[in-house]
Amino acid sequence: MRALHAAMPHEDIVYFGDTARLPYGSKSPATVTTFVRQIIAYLRSHGPKHVVIACNTATALALPSLRTEFADLSISGVIEPGARVAVEAGGAKEHPCIGIIATEATVRSRAYERAIHRRRHYARVLLRPTPLLVPIIEEGRDARDPLVRLALEQYLQPLIEREMDVLLLGCTHYPLLKGLIATIVGENVRVIDSAEACAQDVQRRLMSAGLLRGGKPVPGALHCFVTDDSPRFARLASHFLGFEIAAPTWVSPDELYGMPAPQPLRQAI
Numbered sequence: 001m002r003a004l005h006a007a008m009p010h011e012d013i014v015y016f017g018d019t020a021r022l023p024y025g026s027k028s029p030a031t032v033t034t035f036v037r038q039i040i041a042y043l044r045s046h047g048p049k050h051v052v053i054a055c056n057t058a059t060a061l062a063l064p065s066l067r068t069e070f071a072d073l074s075i076s077g078v079i080e081p082g083a084r085v086a087v088e089a090g091g092a093k094e095h096p097c098i099g100i101i102a103t104e105a106t107v108r109s110r111a112y113e114r115a116i117h118r119r120r121h122y123a124r125v126l127l128r129p130t131p132l133l134v135p136i137i138e139e140g141r142d143a144r145d146p147l148v149r150l151a152l153e154q155y156l157q158p159l160i161e162r163e164m165d166v167l168l169l170g171c172t173h174y175p176l177l178k179g180l181i182a183t184i185v186g187e188n189v190r191v192i193d194s195a196e197a198c199a200q201d202v203q204r205r206l207m208s209a210g211l212l213r214g215g216k217p218v219p220g221a222l223h224c225f226v227t228d229d230s231p232r233f234a235r236l237a238s239h240f241l242g243f244e245i246a247a248p249t250w251v252s253p254d255e256l257y258g259m260p261a262p263q264p265l266r267q268a269i
Contacts, residue, residue: 003199020228025103033062038256053077060111081201082194083115089190099159102170143180224248
């Protein structure tokens with residue numbers, strides 16, 4: 001959301017945080033797909049001109065099937081844009097070494113590996129699950145915390161020893177630690193933020209479709225929806241975004257389970 005707002009400050013953004021059912025990173029593909037299907041069905045009533053699955057795990061596990069189910073909606077995720085930028089960061093090397101840190105589910109899906117090899121067949125891809133990072137960040141710990149540095153050093157050291165050229169942050173939580181990560185891996189490793197790559201991709205999509213809003217004298221509005229309205233959300237949101245937000249709207253998970261399934265489009269004869 002922060003990256004989208006920075007790239008397209010005049011756009012109104014509806015943000016849905018599935019706070020009651022997170023984390024997604026340890027759940028099965030079927031469960032994650034069900035959750036995201038329910039959320040997109042709910043968001044449909046807001047008439048979005050584009051839907052971003054702003055989660056690496058959900059993108060890896062659910063995007064292809066949901067694009068088919070919601071064929072009338074424009075939907076994108078974070079993996080393809082992140083993979084494209086990571087390959088570009090590899091430069092002219094014939095066999096660039098690209099490291100990826102992500103949740104266990106994202107790593108298991110091998111979605112980043114496939115996306116990178118479609119663009120650079122001979123790239124070396126190093127996948128590293130980092131399950132402790134999301135809970136640490138969700139606790140509000142930051143780069144000044146010794147525990148954060150210790151976890152990052154242990155996760156990143158095997159990738160550093162393999163002499164990677166690029167490190168892709170394969171989870172939208174990780175950019176909050178980008179500065180410390182860049183310090184640990186050293187100046188010879190390009191650190192890629194998948195959230196920034198995603199925002200640039202959405203901006204291009206809206207511009208090419210003639211849907212990008214511009215010239216508005218005030219910033220676009222932000223409306224937040226959550227499945228568990230705890231005080232923690234407001235605190236974390238301001239930490240992630242860098243500014244205070246209005247109180248989110250609570251949506252019961254029971255309401256999501258009651259959302260109708262998307263109907264297949266009728267084909268013209």
